[in-house]
Amino acid sequence: xxxxxxxxxxxxxxxxxxxxxxxxxxxxxxxxxxxxxxxxxxxxxxxxxxxxxxxxxxxxxxxxxxxxxxxxxxxxxxxxxxxxxxxxxxxxxxxxxxxxxxxxxxxxxxxxxxxxxxxxxxxxxxxxxxxxxxxxxxxxxxxxx
Numbered sequence: 677x678x679x680x681x682x683x684x685x686x687x688x689x690x691x692x693x694x695x696x697x698x699x700x701x702x703x704x705x706x707x708x709x710x711x712x713x714x715x716x717x718x719x720x721x722x723x724x725x726x727x728x729x730x731x732x733x734x735x736x737x738x739x740x741x742x743x744x745x746x747x748x749x750x751x752x753x754x755x756x757x758x759x760x761x762x763x764x765x766x767x768x769x770x771x772x773x774x775x776x777x778x779x780x781x782x783x784x785x786x787x788x789x790x791x792x793x794x795x796x797x798x799x800x801x802x803x804x805x806x807x808x809x810x811x812x813x814x815x816x817x818x819x820x821x
Contacts, residue, residue: 702737707745710735712754715768722766 702710711731714722722730727746731737737745746766749755753776755768 704745704748707737707741708749710737711742711745712749712768715755715766716770716773719769720767723763724766727766 711727714727714730714735724743724746728739728742731742731745732739746755749768750757750766755766756772757764757766759765
């Protein structure tokens with residue numbers, strides 16, 4: 677007969693093993709923030725391979741998802757990219773981020789100004805239309821009915 681740990685039933689042994697909390701993966705937005713922070717921590721130009729290694733080792737981003745996350749940053753103009761020879765290179769310098777924000781503010785100010793002009797034009801058209809339509813015409817049409 678066996679004794680000790682081997683004597684117990686395998687189901688009992690499984691029950692006695694402490695349960696570990698399931699590991700939570702990073703959301704897409706968390707991956708974007710972490711990958712984007714690499715560019716601000718190190719003002720350098722990176723290749724895709726370098727970003728995959730740094731993203732995995734330092735930021736905990738799975739290497740297979742770095743390319744997808746990086747492409748979303750490029751699509752949103754948060755990171756610059758260029759193809760030089762056979763390689764793609766990526767960069768985003770902190771000073772450039774401030775310049776991008778200034779440009780965006782100017783774009784929004786221009787948009788607001790054009791919308792205000794359009795509103796003013798529409799108000800003028802409405803006033804002109806109301807002035808052209810006299811109350812006497814309306815009243816005479818109502819009497820005919």
